[in-house]
Amino acid sequence: MIDPQNIEAVKNWVRLRSVTKIRGFVGIASYYRRFVKNSAYIAMHMTNLTKKEVPFEWTEKCDESFQKLKTLLTTAPIIALPVEGKDFIIYCDASHSSLGSVLMQDKNVIFYASHQLKVHERNYPMHDLELPTVVFALKIWRHYLYGVKCDVFIDHRSLQHVFTQKDLNLRQRRWMELIKDYDITIQYHPGKANVVADALSRKAVSMEKGGVLASIEVRATFIEEIKAKQFEDENLNEIRKKIVIGNAQETTLDAEGVLSLKGRICVPRIDDLIQKLLIESLGSRYSNLPGVTKMYRDLKKLYWWLGMKKDRAEFVAKCHNCQQVKYEHRRPAGLLQRMPIPEWKWEKISTDFVVGLPKTFLKFDFIWVVVDRLIKSAHFISVGIDYNAQQLA
Structure with a gap:
């Protein structure tokens, strides 16, 4: 069974109190109508409220269709488990009240996510709200997206060129440092076509602060x-x-x-x-x-x-x-250097030991190997394991 917390953003959607909110929610149902049987019929009581001549009055039938659509939108086959080896798609959108993202594979939703903006974030210009939406999605779904190719669709055309833009403020540079860790391609997607993320970013929902964690469950x-x-x-x-x-x-x-x-x-x-x-x-x-x-x-x-x-x-x-x-903290090793050639025999020598030999009558169990670096002549000297530097000299 799929964890209900994964689709909390849709399940906790509060009652729709305006025509705009109804259009956003019904837009999601229409987008996934191939998975939801009779979605238009179920949403009929809500869509009637969007007509100009009909007064806005939320009835029990509207609430029933609203709850039923939420249930259908958050159960299989719409919500599916990720398939290893397939690329992911993220649809992102931002408004001046919240951020919305949808993680998908083969047009199947893996996760919904939305985030209410803080007071200071609501003062950001619109082009500065679209980029943190991408960052928000990459952070909470890092365990799915790291090392995997992913296409990110946004409805702000200027973000297509964010990787080549020269003049970035400090806030944008900080976001770009995080984005560069992922293999993503940012593509433009008109807002009217991006109904799911657009509706999530504009929904009126009260959500507690929290993170999406990958946990090990002891069964x-x-x-x-x-x-x-x-x-x-x-x-x-x-x-x-x-x-x-x-x-x-x-x-x-x-x-x-x-x-x-x-x-x-x-x-x-x-x-x-x-x-x-x-x-x-x-x-x-x-x-x-x-x-x-x-x-x-x-x-x-x-x-x-x-x-x-x-x-x-x-x-x-x-x-x-x-x-x-794994990040390597050591400095990269340098290139191998050629050793200088000695001018005289036995001017420069190399030494090593042959160990693990049985003891002789004189209690020697090591062989000290001394090689002349010019003519490659070698001497093999029997020594004991307890010999010190003075005895070897």
Whole structure:
């Protein structure tokens, strides 16, 4: 089942109190009429109020059609799950009261989103409201859009040239720095055709501040799997015995019989189970790739197992997505330099050791290799592991 919070922007749409609001909402239903059966008939009582000769009076029938259309607009097949490998499309629009965006794939809606403008934001000029709408969409859907090609449609033609515009104010430069992290193409789309995002940006709705987060859900089946395999771990079985005799510290058994340490679920030392947990927490394409430290902090709140920090570090080091997006903080390495050629034999030498050899009668177990860099002549000298620099000299 799809999370209801994903479509909160439409489900929390308050009662329409003007002809303009009705036209905006009915525009959404008309745009998706191929998915909504009898959408025009359902919206008939509301569309009648948009006629000039009809007085505006919100009746029970209007409210019924309004609620029914909201339900149809926020259920499958309109709202769908994203399909990996397909490009995304975002429709954006802004008004002087709010921002509206729609995330789509193959004309199927993945998310609706809208955001009420703050007091100071309402003083922005119109061309400065369209760009933050794009930024707003990229931020809340980052886990879907990062590293994926996306077309963004806006109804402000000047934004098509924002990437080549030379004179940008500080606010626009800050937004452009965020946008450049994504593979997006901004295209012009007339406002009359962009009915969904346009209506979302102009809807009268009261929404609390919040963010859209990608979370890991611990399902009952996974808990049952951990519970069953906890008995296969000898260390955890020893802890269970201590709990029975009352000699365990900071470990408990919850109501489902799952062993926990300081409130964290004890994961048995089984490679397949640990790999499954690590893949769920980081391996998804839509994860935010937190890195070793943040991943350790996040999962440490929920789980514990022997060697968990080492396992996470190794998993992140092998993660292809992590290595692609990881920022390198070191300076780039320089080019290899040619070594100067010595003028005399044995003027410059190179040394190394051959180690791991069995001890001889004289207790030598290393070979010190000395090579002349001019004529490549080598000497092999038997030494012991306990030789210091003075003895070698």
